Amino acid sequence: MWKLCELLLVWASFLAAEVSGADRHSRHDFPSDFVFGAGTSAYQVEGAAKEDGRTLSIFDTYAHSGITRGANGDVACDQYHQYKEDVQLMADTGLEAYRFSISWSRLIPNGRGPINPRGLQYYNNLINELISHGIEPHVTLHHFDLPQALEDEYGGWTSRKIKRDFAAYADVCFREFGNRVRHWTTFNEANIFVLMGYDYGFLPPQRCSPPFGVFNCQRGNSSTEPYLAAHNILLAHASASRLYRTKYQNTQKGYIGFNLLAFYFTPLTNTTEDIVATQRANDFYLGWFADPLMYGDYPEIMKKNVGSRLPSFNRIESRLVKGSTDFLAVNFYFAAKVKDSPWSLDIQLRDYNADIAVKLDFSLKNVTQFEYPVTPWALQGVLEYFKQKYGNPPMYIHESGQRMQRNSTLEDLPRVTCLQEYIGAVLDSLRNGSDTKGYFTWSFLDVFEVLDGYDSGYGLYYVDLDDPDRTRYPKLSAKWYSHFLKGGSVGPDSGSIIDITREYLTSVSPNEALIE
Numbered sequence: 001m002w003k004l005c006e007l008l009l010v011w012a013s014f015l016a017a018e019v020s021g022a023d024r025h026s027r028h029d030f031p032s033d034f035v036f037g038a039g040t041s042a043y044q045v046e047g048a049a050k051e052d053g054r055t056l057s058i059f060d061t062y063a064h065s066g067i068t069r070g071a072n073g074d075v076a077c078d079q080y081h082q083y084k085e086d087v088q089l090m091a092d093t094g095l096e097a098y099r100f101s102i103s104w105s106r107l108i109p110n111g112r113g114p115i116n117p118r119g120l121q122y123y124n125n126l127i128n129e130l131i132s133h134g135i136e137p138h139v140t141l142h143h144f145d146l147p148q149a150l151e152d153e154y155g156g157w158t159s160r161k162i163k164r165d166f167a168a169y170a171d172v173c174f175r176e177f178g179n180r181v182r183h184w185t186t187f188n189e190a191n192i193f194v195l196m197g198y199d200y201g202f203l204p205p206q207r208c209s210p211p212f213g214v215f216n217c218q219r220g221n222s223s224t225e226p227y228l229a230a231h232n233i234l235l236a237h238a239s240a241s242r243l244y245r246t247k248y249q250n251t252q253k254g255y256i257g258f259n260l261l262a263f264y265f266t267p268l269t270n271t272t273e274d275i276v277a278t279q280r281a282n283d284f285y286l287g288w289f290a291d292p293l294m295y296g297d298y299p300e301i302m303k304k305n306v307g308s309r310l311p312s313f314n315r316i317e318s319r320l321v322k323g324s325t326d327f328l329a330v331n332f333y334f335a336a337k338v339k340d341s342p343w344s345l346d347i348q349l350r351d352y353n354a355d356i357a358v359k360l361d362f363s364l365k366n367v368t369q370f371e372y373p374v375t376p377w378a379l380q381g382v383l384e385y386f387k388q389k390y391g392n393p394p395m396y397i398h399e400s401g402q403r404m405q406r407n408s409t410l411e412d413l414p415r416v417t418c419l420q421e422y423i424g425a426v427l428d429s430l431r432n433g434s435d436t437k438g439y440f441t442w443s444f445l446d447v448f449e450v451l452d453g454y455d456s457g458y459g460l461y462y463v464d465l466d467d468p469d470r471t472r473y474p475k476l477s478a479k480w481y482s483h484f485l486k487g488g489s490v491g492p493d494s495g496s497i498i499d500i501t502r503e504y505l506t507s508v509s510p511n512e513a514l515i516e
């Protein structure tokens with residue numbers, strides 16, 4: 001019973017909290033072609049890592065390096081074997097779309113050459129199952145999981161050779177699945193992938209060089225490789241995009257986009273230096289990719305600070321990259337304040353972190369708290385930034401969600417608050433002219449997490465890892481999202497959280513909601 005008392009307290013504080021998202025609202029306040037969904041990625045959810053002809057990716061190698069405290073995605077949520085049940089769960093929840101990624105090394109083992117028929121069959125099955133339940137597939141081609149064979153053969157994204165192999169892989173996906181998939185994203189969080197993977201060395205492929213890496217990397221060059229990998233990613237994306245547009249788009253009528261992680265930056269103080277530094281942070285984190293995609297070249301400040309270490313586009317490449325997206329997508333979790341830090345430019349051996357010449361202050365994110373702070377104004381700020389800086393392109397929010405201790409509780413009120421507030425913020429942005437087309441929460445299930453392994457969970461559904469069947473259990477947030485997706489009203493004074501919580505608590509046995 002103590003739990004009920006605790007919940008009453010939480011309700012009270014929730015209702016008392018100042019709500020900055022839109023007022024009471026429902027699904028019907030959004031355009032009918034706006035799409036709501038939830039996401040996962042191949043390595044984080046599929047499992048069956050060594051089954052049916054799949055070969056290793058750099059994500060497997062990373063997960064087996066011990067960095068995620070012994071956890072890995074070998075089995076993960078076993079969606080590879082349970083996709084039918086999962087799609088049924090999506091349909092029951094009311095999801096309109098599912099964002100997932102294709103494992104390149106499952107579809108084309110070793111990265112190039114013949115297609116793996118069982119990999120092809122799996123994605124055909126998953127896509128058909130989604131379509132038959134009226135759920136739109138939104139597909140990402142690269143979610144931190146380059147085939148290890150290509151990493152070993154020529155250094156993966158640091159080599160120009162990757163462009164041809166990526167385009168050939170994309171071609172297979174468009175040809176085989178494009179009659180049913182209308183939303184393609186070439187890269188997930190390209191900015192974070194190159195920064196963490198090639199400068200800090202703590203995401204795949206774990207490359208870095210002293211003194212910059214967080215770990216002692218065996219290979220890499222933190223001064224040059226982040227820029228090189230980013231450049232090749234942009235060229236590979238542009239190649240795939242041109243291919244899609246010339247060969248498929250007319251008949252398949254789909255869209256191709258690119259995904260970045262966005263913080264929302266605000267100056268730490270109102271000094272001119274910090275205000276200029278904030279623009280610089282936006283140029284380095286977002287403009288690095290968004291400027292070439294929208295305008296055909298890197299931001300001037302990057303060319304100035306990075307100098308000859310920043311590759312350049314020739315005229316043909318620039319024309320190829322410019323305009324190569326139909327939409328831009330962001331993953332958003334928290335905001336940061338920016339402080340000018342010009343002395344880092346005096347250091348002779350520099351990396352991205354020195355080139356940007358700012359210090360980021362994440363104090364909004366309470367470090368003693370596992371959960372992320374909920375800052376709807378920041379998500380609105382991100383959407384407003386793209387609207388103003390890039391001429392209001394069509395946007396998707398591909399990830400937005402709440403990190404919690406994975407095994408703590410199914411009564412995830414902080415996640416409910418997060419969803420309600422951010423969805424309200426998106427509605428405010430739409431009403432202020434943003435061309436945002438969809439919102440996906442991360443994640444559908446509690447998946448293998450990039451930094452936390454299985455310590456944290458972001459899912460609407462808990463997955464019992466001790467159970468060989470990997471049984472899924474709905475959290476309170478799944479009930480709340482379902483209520484919203486089916487047209488129920490949410491927001492201040494709607495009473496929906498209280499009603500849903502009460503109903504939820506009576507539907508589970510007292511001990512069931514607390515995970516032991």
Ligand SMILES: *[C@@H]1O[C@H](CO)[C@@H](O)[C@H](O)[C@H]1NC(C)=O
Pocket residue numbers: 209210220221222223224
């Ligand atoms: C990284 O590349 C730069 C520029 O080519 C070079 O000066 C530096 O020595 C390289 N660092 C390492 C660790 O190889």
Ligand SMILES: *[C@@H]1O[C@H](CO)[C@@H](O)[C@H](O)[C@H]1NC(C)=O
Pocket residue numbers: 267268269270
């Ligand atoms: C900066 O100025 C704006 C507008 O006057 C104000 O709202 C904001 O609080 C100030 N920020 C800081 C950090 O002083």
Ligand SMILES: *[C@@H]1O[C@H](CO)[C@@H](O)[C@H](O)[C@H]1NC(C)=O
Pocket residue numbers: 366367368369
């Ligand atoms: C951070 O979180 C802890 C634990 O919830 C809380 O005690 C503390 O007051 C918070 N600090 C700030 C600055 O919000």
Ligand SMILES: *[C@@H]1O[C@H](CO)[C@@H](O)[C@H](O)[C@H]1NC(C)=O
Pocket residue numbers: 380384432433
């Ligand atoms: C709404 O849009 C206008 C015009 O683009 C802009 O000036 C204003 O800052 C926006 N408001 C918010 C809250 O983003």
Ligand SMILES: *[C@@H]1O[C@H](CO)[C@@H](O)[C@H](O)[C@H]1NC(C)=O
Pocket residue numbers: 405407408454455515516
């Ligand atoms: C939940 O997981 C955390 C981190 O792995 C662990 O410290 C804690 O003891 C676990 N709690 C329960 C109730 O199993």
